[in-house]
Amino acid sequence: MQLPVYFDYAASTPVDPEVVGLMADCLRRPELAANPAALGHAAGRAAQALVEAARAQVAALINAQPDEIIFTSGATEADNLAVIGTAWFRQARGRHLVTSLTEHKAVIESCRHLATQGWRITWLRPDAEGLIAPAAVEAALEPDTVLVSLMHVNNETGVVHDIAAIAAICRRHDVLLHVDAAQSAGRERIDVRAGQIDLLSLSAHKIYGPKGVGALFIDQERVRRVSPLLFGGGQERGLRPGTVATHQVAGMGEAFRLAAQRLPDEARHVTALRDQLWSGLRQLPGILLNGHAERRSGHILNVSITGVEGESLFYSLADLCVASGSACTSLSNEASYVLRALGRPAALAQSSIRFSFGRQSTAAEVDFAVEYVLRAVQHLRSFSPIDVPGA
Amino acid sequence: MQLPVYFDYAASTPVDPEVVGLMADCLRRPELAANPAALGHAAGRAAQALVEAARAQVAALINAQPDEIIFTSGATEADNLAVIGTAWFRQARGRHLVTSLTEHKAVIESCRHLATQGWRITWLRPDAEGLIAPAAVEAALEPDTVLVSLMHVNNETGVVHDIAAIAAICRRHDVLLHVDAAQSAGRERIDVRAGQIDLLSLSAHKIYGPKGVGALFIDQERVRRVSPLLFGGGQERGLRPGTVATHQVAGMGEAFRLAAQRLPDEARHVTALRDQLWSGLRQLPGILLNGHAERRSGHILNVSITGVEGESLFYSLADLCVASGSACTSLSNEASYVLRALGRPAALAQSSIRFSFGRQSTAAEVDFAVEYVLRAVQHLRSFSPIDVPGA
Amino acid sequence: MDYSSEVARHFAAPRQAGTLPPGPGTLVRGEGGSVEQGALVVFQARIDAGRVVALAWQAYGCPHVIAACSLAAEKLTGCTPAELGTFEPLCLRGPLEVPALKSGRLLIIQDALRKCLAAWDNGDQRSPLNKRN
Amino acid sequence: MDYSSEVARHFAAPRQAGTLPPGPGTLVRGEGGSVEQGALVVFQARIDAGRVVALAWQAYGCPHVIAACSLAAEKLTGCTPAELGTFEPLCLRGPLEVPALKSGRLLIIQDALRKCLAAWDNGDQRSPLNKRN
Ligand SMILES: Cc1ncc(COP(=O)(O)O)c(C=O)c1O
Numbered sequence A, B: 001m002q003l004p005v006y007f008d009y010a011a012s013t014p015v016d017p018e019v020v021g022l023m024a025d026c027l028r029r030p031e032l033a034a035n036p037a038a039l040g041h042a043a044g045r046a047a048q049a050l051v052e053a054a055r056a057q058v059a060a061l062i063n064a065q066p067d068e069i070i071f072t073s074g075a076t077e078a079d080n081l082a083v084i085g086t087a088w089f090r091q092a093r094g095r096h097l098v099t100s101l102t103e104h105k106a107v108i109e110s111c112r113h114l115a116t117q118g119w120r121i122t123w124l125r126p127d128a129e130g131l132i133a134p135a136a137v138e139a140a141l142e143p144d145t146v147l148v149s150l151m152h153v154n155n156e157t158g159v160v161h162d163i164a165a166i167a168a169i170c171r172r173h174d175v176l177l178h179v180d181a182a183q184s185a186g187r188e189r190i191d192v193r194a195g196q197i198d199l200l201s202l203s204a205h206k207i208y209g210p211k212g213v214g215a216l217f218i219d220q221e222r223v224r225r226v227s228p229l230l231f232g233g234g235q236e237r238g239l240r241p242g243t244v245a246t247h248q249v250a251g252m253g254e255a256f257r258l259a260a261q262r263l264p265d266e267a268r269h270v271t272a273l274r275d276q277l278w279s280g281l282r283q284l285p286g287i288l289l290n291g292h293a294e295r296r297s298g299h300i301l302n303v304s305i306t307g308v309e310g311e312s313l314f315y316s317l318a319d320l321c322v323a324s325g326s327a328c329t330s331l332s333n334e335a336s337y338v339l340r341a342l343g344r345p346a347a348l349a350q351s352s353i354r355f356s357f358g359r360q361s362t363a364a365e366v367d368f369a370v371e372y373v374l375r376a377v378q379h380l381r382s383f384s385p386i387d388v389p390g391a
Numbered sequence C, D: 001m002d003y004s005s006e007v008a009r010h011f012a013a014p015r016q017a018g019t020l021p022p023g024p025g026t027l028v029r030g031e032g033g034s035v036e037q038g039a040l041v042v043f044q045a046r047i048d049a050g051r052v053v054a055l056a057w058q059a060y061g062c063p064h065v066i067a068a069c070s071l072a073a074e075k076l077t078g079c080t081p082a083e084l085g086t087f088e089p090l091c092l093r094g095p096l097e098v099p100a101l102k103s104g105r106l107l108i109i110q111d112a113l114r115k116c117l118a119a120w121d122n123g124d125q126r127s128p129l130n131k132r133n
């Protein structure tokens, strides 16, 4: 087994070899080197054809039309375009948005920015298991609410929100719904039509595609337009300027095509590993599962360990590539705000570990992780002044 | 010779094989697959190290410090961040900007957006040869001017602006200067320190790097901060959120490293081809050079041909990948606004051809182009009702 | 922009392009459009014994305009002068596959042909063969 | 976060960690910090014949805090009780390469040691060996 073992698929996945092959080909072939906006010549049209094929592949995974897909530099930009772009475009209709405390920073910071510009934001707090009740969404709607932005699968806990119920409420009240599906696309089935989703953010690198490319689905009937955040040469229907990166979107298209094929097998694979990990780790006295026990996506397991400090815990896990709630290991300087919103005290939020699994994960790696974590916690507790019952 | 012949290096360049190799390697190696913001584990730090090495390479090409480089999704985003981000950040100081009618759309549309938000924009008009006089910049400054945004090399005509003189004026009046160097980086020498440039936009795909990645240089002393346009996880010093695409920025770094090495040879190569093309084409009666005859970068030649209509001209040139001023061949629906700003009538702006050269361009290709264009124009003129003296 | 193979054929080898040499009968001329509008066409017709015995054209315009001139000249050769005035250039849309957005441009051919007829009706026989600047 | 090799060594094999067993002399105890603050340390000292003959610690904290406890315990064993009060934990910054941002955390070691001294001064000999919840 190669050390450190990679358990951080929710942060980013290795690019699928087929996708790498296609991207390398695309980068290597001079006849595909043209700017896909250079429709005046054959080389430009060849690049453009690749872009459009990718758009169709991305659309297919979520049952959208190709012209409802706007390529962006990632889900962060897609989230910004959905939230800020919708808010600006519909400001005459109202200046109130509903979101939650456990969204990704891309949504949270977009909303906070809007708040500085005069919008009102209702921040929904999840229950202790990380779920937002659809009734809470309904209760938060006001006559001038223009957008509800809630994620599908939470990137820290893996809980799956009841988007269908929330969407039905939004339709009933004629409010637009934006869903951040960066963690769920390719892992959970998504149908924007059946699911009545108006805007949906996607990222390629969470599902074996390249980093630096994503997309925003914009329902043509219900949304039609949002205000662009960047200005330039009119690419992507004027909503997202800048030369479209042919190899990047082609890679995303291929990754999404593969994801559609592999989804059921892959979901089974990661769910089995997650269950194996949890049944190993739960022997540990004082270990807590973060997030709802059933309503969760298969690729994430998030636990908190009482009586050990986060940074030392994390330091003890050097042979595992995992994410931690510990402040010093991430770009932001706070303990996981997601776990805090679930009501975990700061210390428990910091002593959390997020394991996330993917195609290359194996049962042997999970066995190793169980033993390794048990040993590390035992060491830390051997000199801890805090009494953990059963330890 | 492979047909069509590619003469559109100013729109995009093929990725250098060494850059492709490095990118493919980066995409293929699972140990580099992590999110470079995952500083908590070894895999994340390995990715981060690649990103920082690339940052240093990009900085080196323009004599900046690595921490003055913010990676973006391209020069379009860099231009937006420079113009809109500076305007917002400094709005208390003033709400007036100076730019020109011949900037790239990324700057023009950013300024037009600001104009809708209450900023005043002074649009400088170039002379008939495409140049902006430094004195005109000085005359346009007002007490509340916060930014001058002018490009280094124009992407349509190839004219080189006197940035040094303009920068001196900006410093004298304590106004920030942003320079769009998408066309010049790697082709003309740039030294942001000696040149007194405060913000500078860069693109990778114009200089044999990948599409979809660029950078903004922000002088640490003079500018320090701009308001971000996108909000999220705090990457790139909080100025540009979203997972940094390791393979993309590594590709940009390598492309910039190679560009620094090859600049003098390459400039000689393209300049020779351009001169060869012009001495062949100028035999044609009624052909006009667009842009200043001497103050120009070597890789672009832009001509207008009187008495033939743009779309038909362009259609006749199917074996050449060139850019045209003709409306129907680009995403925008107007004849080249750059040539219009130089005073060319619409018809002449439409009957323009931009040839641009690069590493793979050859003298044989240029010979072919000369003959091919002469023949096409002769055909069009054979049934044209317009008399061209000498034709 | 895509062009049909019919347009491509006419563009590569336009029929009856150019000007008519002096000869028997009456030579009339009419033009439509302008360079500023993006298309300028000039038609010349030689009318003899109540028939358009020869027709020629010159065009500054996009490939659709050029192909339309070529096809119209071919179709109308041999018609009566009155038919120059009643010719409906939109009938060329189908054979040439002219996109809707561009069909308006075909109307300048109508203008030019009607001016030929008007010149004939006026008895105008001076045919200004010289090109314009 | 980078840790020096000295920190790594102490973290992997902390010296004098744990609690002191009952024995001769006087056992005193002091704590500093709290879980809420992110670091909690407990020191125990056995004082006999005017010397700190044994010292042990427990810590909930980051690797720097743990290494600092380990190193401080090692250094102070054998000192006088008064030296527990004058010990300057910032002197551990150098050997452990503690970054400036974190050096404040070392002060909780000072708090714990001073409380040991205060307990000694108060004649407090009840040493609450049981762990806290
Ligand atoms: C739920 C969620 N939304 C958005 C993002 C941002 O995606 P990207 O890295 O493509 O900007 C992520 C990942 O970082 C995520 O997990």
Ligand SMILES: Cc1ncc(COP(=O)(O)O)c(C=O)c1O
Binding pocket: A241, A242, A243, B010, B011, B073, B074, B075, B076, B077, B079, B104, B106, B151, B153, B154, B155, B180, B181, B182, B183, B202, B203, B204, B205, B212, B213, B214
């Ligand atoms: C002068 C100039 N600025 C900006 C850009 C935009 O660059 P990018 O394609 O990286 O967004 C271009 C190229 O399109 C350019 O030529």
